[in-house]
Amino acid sequence: MSAQSYETTWDPVWEWIFQSREWGKYPPEHVIRFVARHFYRATDRSEIRLIEIGSGPGANVWFMAREGFAVSGIDGSPTAVQKARQRLAGEGLVANLHVGDFAQLPWPDNSFDGAIENASLYANPWTGIQRALVEVRRVLKPGAPFLSSFFTDRTWGYGDGDMVEPDGFVNLRKGPLADAGFCLFLKRSRVADLFHDFSDINVERVSWTLDGEQHLVEQFVIECRKPEAEELTGLDRRN
Numbered sequence: 001m002s003a004q005s006y007e008t009t010w011d012p013v014w015e016w017i018f019q020s021r022e023w024g025k026y027p028p029e030h031v032i033r034f035v036a037r038h039f040y041r042a043t044d045r046s047e048i049r050l051i052e053i054g055s056g057p058g059a060n061v062w063f064m065a066r067e068g069f070a071v072s073g074i075d076g077s078p079t080a081v082q083k084a085r086q087r088l089a090g091e092g093l094v095a096n097l098h099v100g101d102f103a104q105l106p107w108p109d110n111s112f113d114g115a116i117e118n119a120s121l122y123a124n125p126w127t128g129i130q131r132a133l134v135e136v137r138r139v140l141k142p143g144a145p146f147l148s149s150f151f152t153d154r155t156w157g158y159g160d161g162d163m164v165e166p167d168g169f170v171n172l173r174k175g176p177l178a179d180a181g182f183c184l185f186l187k188r189s190r191v192a193d194l195f196h197d198f199s200d201i202n203v204e205r206v207s208w209t210l211d212g213e214q215h216l217v218e219q220f221v222i223e224c225r226k227p228e229a230e231e232l233t234g235l236d237r238r239n
Contacts, residue, residue: 050115057083150185
């Protein structure tokens with residue numbers, strides 16, 4: 001079993017993965033489309049602040065910085081963040097990158113015009129994902145869009161290994177997530193519950209096969225928004 005502490009939202013196995021593998025150099029199509037659809041028409045892209053949760057070695061922050069946006073990112077792996085910084089510096093690009101916990105984001109409320117996380121939160125138990133989503137919502141501006149992706153329960157490896165919570169497994173022995181610590185495979189019926197604090201939830205699926213179409217890998221691509229109208233604070237209610 002992974003040594004992950006359920007008090008944090010990052011599994012230490014990923015430090016080993018980023019040290020031992022070349023991982024994630026280029027952004028997936030759904031990230032490119034999300035950024036293009038929401039932000040390419042901005043008059044001054046440098047005024048658009050975007051954040052990635054689980055930035056890894058920097059594929060998505062590299063893309064967004066290269067497109068002229070003001071980019072921030074956070075990952076639990078010092079190796080991944082260092083690789084991202086080196087890649088950006090090599091091309092004269094800049095991003096505000098932090099090593100830290102997804103559930104304790106080091107940015108003020110209402111800081112960002114958009115956020116993405118591409119298959120990073122899935123590596124946490126349900127309660128950890130919930131805490132991280134509370135933080136994502138906090139740092140987004142009202143109405144700002146958020147893109148998230150999770151492996152579905154139809155993905156190769158579901159049901160393998162040791163189940164430690166509903167749809168959550170460790171010690172996976174098969175599939176693309178084998179030997180990668182904890183994995184929560186998301187069921188479609190649980191999406192609304194997980195993203196209940198967001199509005200305008202839209203779900204699509206992307207999939208591919210492996211080993212001559214013998215195995216399926218599938219992700220939910222979930223787009224939503226921080227609600228425009230926030231709940232009144234305690235002080236506002238008293239007034």
